[in-house]
Amino acid sequence: MCNFSGKLVAWMDSELEPQDAAAVKDHLEFCAECRGDFDACRRASDELNAYFNETPAAEAREWPLRTVALASSATGALAALVGLLLLWPRMQTEPQRFAVPHAPAAVSAESAGVAQNAMAAALRPNESSIEKLRRRPVTSAENGRTQIRQQQSSLPKKTDVTAYELPNQAVVEIAIPADEMFPPGAVPAGMNFVADMTIAADGSAERLQVRPRLAGFERSTKHP
Amino acid sequence: MSGDAAPLALPLSRLTTGASEATTLYRELRKPLLRYLVCLGLSSDEAQDVVQDAFLLLHRHLSAGGSQENIRGWLFRVAHNQARNRQNRYDRNFSAASEAQLDSVSHDATPERAVLEKEKFQRLGKAMRLLSGTERECLLLRAAGLRYREISEVLGIATSTVSDTVERAVKKLAEKCNV
Numbered sequence: 001m002c003n004f005s006g007k008l009v010a011w012m013d014s015e016l017e018p019q020d021a022a023a024v025k026d027h028l029e030f031c032a033e034c035r036g037d038f039d040a041c042r043r044a045s046d047e048l049n050a051y052f053n054e055t056p057a058a059e060a061r062e063w064p065l066r067t068v069a070l071a072s073s074a075t076g077a078l079a080a081l082v083g084l085l086l087l088w089p090r091m092q093t094e095p096q097r098f099a100v101p102h103a104p105a106a107v108s109a110e111s112a113g114v115a116q117n118a119m120a121a122a123l124r125p126n127e128s129s130i131e132k133l134r135r136r137p138v139t140s141a142e143n144g145r146t147q148i149r150q151q152q153s154s155l156p157k158k159t160d161v162t163a164y165e166l167p168n169q170a171v172v173e174i175a176i177p178a179d180e181m182f183p184p185g186a187v188p189a190g191m192n193f194v195a196d197m198t199i200a201a202d203g204s205a206e207r208l209q210v211r212p213r214l215a216g217f218e219r220s221t222k223h224p
Numbered sequence: 225m226s227g228d229a230a231p232l233a234l235p236l237s238r239l240t241t242g243a244s245e246a247t248t249l250y251r252e253l254r255k256p257l258l259r260y261l262v263c264l265g266l267s268s269d270e271a272q273d274v275v276q277d278a279f280l281l282l283h284r285h286l287s288a289g290g291s292q293e294n295i296r297g298w299l300f301r302v303a304h305n306q307a308r309n310r311q312n313r314y315d316r317n318f319s320a321a322s323e324a325q326l327d328s329v330s331h332d333a334t335p336e337r338a339v340l341e342k343e344k345f346q347r348l349g350k351a352m353r354l355l356s357g358t359e360r361e362c363l364l365l366r367a368a369g370l371r372y373r374e375i376s377e378v379l380g381i382a383t384s385t386v387s388d389t390v391e392r393a394v395k396k397l398a399e400k401c402n403v
Contacts, residue, residue: 009391015372037395044398051348052367055259056268 297374351400
């Protein structure tokens with residue numbers, strides 16, 4: 001047995017030091033026995049690599065959730081835009097129907113603000129009066145002191161658009177089932193997406209954001 | 225083999241530069257990790273759980289200021305240890321993976337090629353089962369693209385031992401498979 005017979009695979013893997021690698025290479029040129037061993041090792045190695053690469057790697061769940069969320073933004077934005085265009089005429093004529101009486105548990109304060117801005121932009125015909133209403137401080141005389149507190153959301157009392165009091169919660173929420181955007185099994189069960197929109201004065205969408213949402217894990221707006 | 229292998233130390237600054245880079249790293253290493261675990265005998269679901277846990281631990285490791293050197297070896301070591309923690313399933317050895325591979329071959333190939341591939345993989349699987357646990361793990365990690373130094377870190381053995389083990393295991397395979 002040659003001195004180099006124990007270094008054939010390491011040489012094949014380029015794991016030898018340069019001087020050792022050169023010595024093995026020179027040896028293989030004139031040693032037929034080692035050359036035969038080396039060829040057999042290489043074939044076995046190739047077979048093993050083919051075997052390894054044939055192992056199924058579960059293609060269906062290739063993307064992590066964060067990647068899914070990022071990759072879905074374009075699709076989700078498109079879906080949200082389509083939904084917005086479908087809803088827009090009704091929003092203008094029937095704003096009350098689109099008010100959410102109770103805060104959806106999954107809508108964060110940030111997204112509620114985004115949606116509120118969207119509605120503020122949507123109701124721009126009498127912007128100044130709306131803004132006054134929205135920012136109108138609520139006063140109370142408790143303890144003899146005047147306090148200013150945030151106007152809490154409630155159902156609008158009037159249907160007149162100019163006197164419409166904006167709620168603090170999200171006004172329009174478009175839920176997009178994950179199965180509409182991804183192949184079955186790509187997204188875990190219970191995962192859906194919610195689109196937040198900001199609408200410019202001219203009616204175009206200024207900002208679209210799609211957020212993943214897991215059913216059963218909604219964030220409470222009462223305890224941020 | 226080594227010519228196809230990924231660089232020894234992935235540029236880990238990529239991980240800290242943004243989520244998209246971390247996602248790229250995940251995509252690069254996910255399949256080799258899954259294949260390694262499945263070849264060890266874990267089911268596909270178990271392997272995916274282990275891989276998800278490994279990347280979660282990687283995130284925590286980096287967030288805590290852990291070393292960014294040889295992240296590939298780090299990930300494989302975490303996955304390997306988690307697979308060992310599922311010892312009873314880990315020891316199912318090579319047979320389950322072999323069946324899955326045979327099925328995948330039969331779906332893609334012509335009937336003649338499928339028969340030949342099945343025979344080849346059956347022969348290889350049989351030879352792999354005759355190897356020791358360390359020999360099998362060394363070969364699988366090598367097939368996943370790890371260098372000897374990375375394998376030594378994953379398995380907790382010396383690099384020279386990895387070299388000797390790989391040499392011995394490949395020659396056993398060549399002998400058993402009559403290639």
